[in-house]
Amino acid sequence: MTASQRRSAWPVVAHVVLFLLTTVILAGALWYLGAGLWQTLAVAGAAVLLHVGAVTARRRPWEGYAIGALAMLVLVLTPLLGWSPVMLPSAVCFPLALWRLTGLVPVRSSVAALAVALLGIVLNELVTWARLPSGVSAWTHLVEGGLLMSVVGGVWLAALLVRRRHEARRRAESERLAAAVAEERAGIRRDLHDVIAHTVTVMVARIEAAAVTTADPATRRELGDIAETGRDAHQGLRAMLATVAPRADSRPGKVPISLDVLPDLVASAASPLHTVTFAEVGERRPLSLSAEVAVVRTVQEGVTNALRHLEPPVEVTVHLRWTPAEVVVEVRDDGGRAPRGGSGQGTGLMGIGERVSTAGGTLSIDDGDDGWVLRARLPTKEGA
Incomplete structure (x- = not known):
């Protein structure tokens, strides 16, 4: 590995260590609060998949994004009272995979990936709302869903703008x-x-x-x-x-x-x-x-x-x-x-x-x- 490759790998290693560490702490807290073993293992496994997807998306964007989407689906379907996948620090890897995919694939394909992410947010809020105890207001989940859609949409739009800027720079250099x-x-x-x-x-x-x-x-x-x-x-x-x-x-x-x-x-x-x-x-x-x-x-x-x-x-x-x-x-x-x-x-x-x-x-x-x-x-x- 060359010196430049080692320098470019440092951010990846840093974010993996940081978010995996916080995820391990959260999984321990879930276990301590009464979550079952399989639930804790599901959360930990999904966190690992999220990091694998984020790293894979650097060279194989669709495969990395699919791995991240699968991990998010596991988190959404894992039954924990009051649980939302956004509470998992490693969940930030999913919009990161979307960012990388948007910068590498055709725009129409990135729109399809954005649609998958938005549908996942809708599914997450519906599942979380269905698990609420009776008498608990659901408006907080509407706000959470809106914020998540804004974040995901903002990430996609920012990645698209950065991509256009890079393409313009490459065209100028080619010309x-x-x-x-x-x-x-x-x-x-x-x-x-x-x-x-x-x-x-x-x-x-x-x-x-x-x-x-x-x-x-x-x-x-x-x-x-x-x-x-x-x-x-x-x-x-x-x-x-x-x-x-x-x-x-x-x-x-x-x-x-x-x-x-x-x-x-x-x-x-x-x-x-x-x-x-x-x-x-x-x-x-x-x-x-x-x-x-x-x-x-x-x-x-x-x-x-x-x-x-x-x-x-x-x-x-x-x-x-x-x-x-x-x-x-x-x-x-x-x-x-x-x-x-x-x-x-x-x-x-x-x-x-x-x-x-x-x-x-x-x-x-x-x-x-x-x-x-x-x-x-x-x-x-x-x-x-």
């Missing part, structure tokens, strides 16, 4: 764990999409450019196969991302991202067939972390989409325009030679839209005659 798992999965998806998917797209674009510019047919075929393998890997990655987190996450990235990465990000996407340029106009203003992440991811998504969905040669321009109140991010392509077929639809733009919205900005996508324009407007700290 917290589910949210933590969802956030972690969304973080994995976000990192894969924003970093690895972009890198694979740039790699495929540069390989395709090398294949076009090489003069060796065998090298061209080999580079074409490598590019096709890269596209397959990219499609597989997108399918995996859909499995990891079907919905785009709107929370900002956990790793701070700086605007200083933009020139290198744009330069890494350029190739002989992909002209990608970057320009920044105006004085930089302080941005919130979520807005700064949204700027970088908007540029990344715009460049990635242009390289992924357009046949080269492709020209992409990235502009950042600063004002005191906002920064305007614009990623524009020239439409390339033609749209690339069979690329499917991803969730990147949806994720970017949620990022921008979370940062307090707006996102627009325009399809012009000369290509696509992805434009995000984000507030600066001065304009927020």
Whole structure:
């Protein structure tokens, strides 16, 4: 037995010792006052059963409750003049068994157990009233019955309220764990999409450019196969991302991202067939972390989409325009030679839209005659 189990067992041992001791004293008093041996033994046996039922109800509520109900029935039917089972200290074990049962079984079942207890109270008062000597008023037993029903009903209701509170706490904990798992999965998806998917797209674009510019047919075929393998890997990655987190996450990235990465990000996407340029106009203003992440991811998504969905040669321009109140991010392509077929639809733009919205900005996508324009407007700290 562990230390925690020993600590939890102490209350059980204490109540068994206390109530059994007082029950033994009461049984001795009954014997002294003239009760028969079998009556005294019946009271003592019922007391033992009550304690057994209370302990059993901790793990097997219905069995423990049934044992307690049987013990109470024995006490009710034991003929002793002026005797009421509530006089037995161990009788407190019966509402304790009801408490434990109510906390463990379905509510409808606990209602049935409550009904059994109330019927037992009615039976007890009827039997006690029938044993009264003639001329003795029975109103005291009516009061006793009402008080017993109030106690039993109060125990049942309190146990039900405690159970509801515990269930609410468990639901809250379960929801917290589910949210933590969802956030972690969304973080994995976000990192894969924003970093690895972009890198694979740039790699495929540069390989395709090398294949076009090489003069060796065998090298061209080999580079074409490598590019096709890269596209397959990219499609597989997108399918995996859909499995990891079907919905785009709107929370900002956990790793701070700086605007200083933009020139290198744009330069890494350029190739002989992909002209990608970057320009920044105006004085930089302080941005919130979520807005700064949204700027970088908007540029990344715009460049990635242009390289992924357009046949080269492709020209992409990235502009950042600063004002005191906002920064305007614009990623524009020239439409390339033609749209690339069979690329499917991803969730990147949806994720970017949620990022921008979370940062307090707006996102627009325009399809012009000369290509696509992805434009995000984000507030600066001065304009927020």
